[in-house]
Amino acid sequence: MLEIKNLHASVDGKEILKGINLTVNAGEVHSIMGPNGSGKSTLAQVLAGRDTYEVTEGSVTYKGQDLLDMEPDVRACEGVFLAFQYPVEIPGVSTSYFLKAALNSIRKHRGETELDAFDFLAYVKEKAKLVDIDETLLQRAINEGFSGGEKKRNEIFQMAVLAPSLAILDETDSGLDIDALKIVSGGVNAMRGPDRAMIVITHYQRLLDHIVPDFVHVLRDGRIVKSGGKDLALHLEEHGYAEIDVQSASVVTSS
C-alpha cells in the first residue's frame, strides 16, 4: 500500500528526515516510536501533504501512485488520513457540517453518490458511538473549546466517518487519561481490517498495550534505526533509547 524510499525532507533549509525507508502493506499496523525531535511528526505531515516541509530526495508510492505529487485534499480523497497531534480549532465551522462536506468531497472523488443530510446524520450517529463521542459535540465548532481528550476522540471519530485506507495517527495517545485511551484505542481497533493500513506514531509504549502493532520502528535523527515486532516496544520502555543510540552509532560507523 505504501512504500517510502530514501525520504529526505527539510523545513527552512534544515533537514529533518534523512532517508526514511518503510514499506506498509494493507492490513498491517506499524508503530513508529522515537524521542522528541526525531522526525516522527514531520514524517506524518509530509505524508499528509503539508507544504511547510520540502521533500528534497526520495519517493513515496501509495497504491502504485506518486503520493508526493498529490495535493493534500487529493491524498485525503484517495484514502490517506492523518489524525493530527494538535487538532486545529476552527471557530464558526460546525464539526458535523464540515464532516459532511469532507465526506461528500471524498465520495464524489470516488464516483459515489453524495449523502444527503438525513443519510449523513444516520451514518454519523453510528460512528459517534464507536468513540463514545457526545453528539452535541458535533454541533459545536471544530475543536473549539474541546478538552485535549475530546480533540483526540474527535480525530478518531473523523477517521471512522471518512474510513481511510491508510490512517496515520500522530501521537493520538499523548495526554490521554486511561479511560480516554481505552476509548480511542477501542475505536482504532474496531477499524483494523485487511484493507486498511495504519501508522501509529507514539511517544509512549503504553498505547501499544491497547493497539498491538505488527511492526515497531524506532526513528532517530531522521532515520529508522531499528525495526522489529511488538516486543521491541517493550524493550524500549525498559531500556530507553540510549541502547539504540549505541547500536545505531555502530551501524553508522560501520556503513
Next chain:
Amino acid sequence: MTEATMVNVKGNKSSFAARFDRITKGGSDSGPSWLMPARQAAFARFTELGIPTTRDEEWRFTNVKRLGELVFDPNGAAPSTMSNDQLTPFDLDLPGGIKLVFVNGCFDASLSTVPALSTGVTVLPLVEAMATQGSLVEPHLTGCSPFEDEPFASLNTALMQDGAFVHVAKGTAIETPIELLFVSSSGGSPSAAYPRVLIVADQSSQLTVIESHVGVGDGVYFTNSVTDIVAGENAIVDHYKVTRETDDAIHIGAVRLHQLRSSNVSSHAVTIGGGLVRHNINTIMDGEGCTCNLNGLYSVDGMQQVDNHLVVDHAKPHCDSREYFKGVLDGHGKGIFSGRIIVREDAQKTDGKQTNMSLLLSDHAQVECKPQLEIFADDVKCTHGATIGQISEEALFYLRARGLSAEAARSLLVYAFARDGLAQIRVEPLRDQLSKLILAKLPHGDVLRETV
C-alpha cells in the same frame, strides 16, 4: 443665504447648490414651509463645512473628492419606472409584509405593501408624515441636532425629499419587522438621492426596522441618507441597515441614535455592495442605564471601499455599549474602521467595549483601524481590540487533509469568519438571507450552502 455662498461650496460649484436653489424656489419638492428654515440653516452649514478632503482627520482614509466633480440633475431624480420583477433580487423574504419601497429617494406606492397596522404603530412615507403628522415629525427634523457638524448630514437635511417615518406609541410592541427598501436606478447621467428615515420609539415600546439600500443599473449615483432613531425611556429598538449598492455607487449615510433612560438599541450595518460606502454611526446615551449594540459586517473586493465611522457618546452613568465590526477584504478592497468612545465626566460605571476584526484575503487589500477612547470619568470600564489577520494556513491544511479542495476550504473559513459577524442579527430570515449573500460571493459557495 445668497447666491455667492452657494457657489462657494468647496469643490462643487453647481450640483448641490443648484438642487438647493430649485427646492427653495418652491414647487412640490420643497416640502412643508416649517422645514424651510432648517433646510436653509443646514445648507449654510454644508457650505461652510464643504466637501471634506483627506486633510480632514475624520476623512483621512476616505477620499470623496469625486463627489465635488459629479454633476447631478438639479431637478432631482426622474419618476420611478421600476417593476416588481426588478426588485426580486432584493427580496428578504421577511414575514409580515410591512414594506415601504422608495425609488431614487421617492416613495413608490405600487411597489410597497402596508397592511393595516395595530393601534399605536405608524409607518408612513415621510412626505405624507410631514403633511399629516407635522407636530410629531417637525421637532425631530428641524431641531438643532447635536450631530450636525457632519457635512453630509447637513446636506441631507437641506435636500431631503422623502423617506420613512416610523412611530411606535408608548407601551406598544410590534413584532413584525418593518422593511424599508431604497432602490437607486441609475444609468445615463449621475443621480443623487437623499433619503431620510425617522424612527421614534416612545416609552417602553419595541420595534424592528430593516433598512436596505440597493442599486440597479450601471450608472454613477450618490445616496446620501440619514436615519434618526429616537429611543424613548425603556424602549427597545432593533435596527438593521443593509447596503447593497452597485460598484459605481457612492453611499454616505448617517445613523444617529438618541437614547433616553434605560433604552436598549442595537444597530447593525451589513455592507455587501457599493463602490464607496461611508457609514457615520453615532449614538448618544443620554440617560442612565442605556444599552447600545453596534454591529457590522462588511465584505469588499475589487476596488470597493467601506468606511465605518462610529462615535459612541456615554453622556450618563451606568450605560453599556458594545461595538463588534468584522470585515472581509479581497482584491484591492479597502476597509476602514474608526471608533470613538467618549465617556463624559458624569458617566461613571460606563462599560464600553469595541472590537474590530478584519480578514485580509489578498495582498492588495487594505485595512485602516482607528480606535479612540476619550474618558473623562474615573470609574469606568472601556476596552478596544483590533485584529487584522489572514486565513490560517494551519486551519486550511486541516480542512484539506480531510478532503476539502483548497478553494472550498478557503471559502469555508471565510464564511465562518463572516457568519460570526451576522450572529447577532435577531431576525432569522434576514440572517439567513445575508448568509446566502455572503456565500454567493465566495468560490464554491454553492457547495457550502448545501453543507452549512
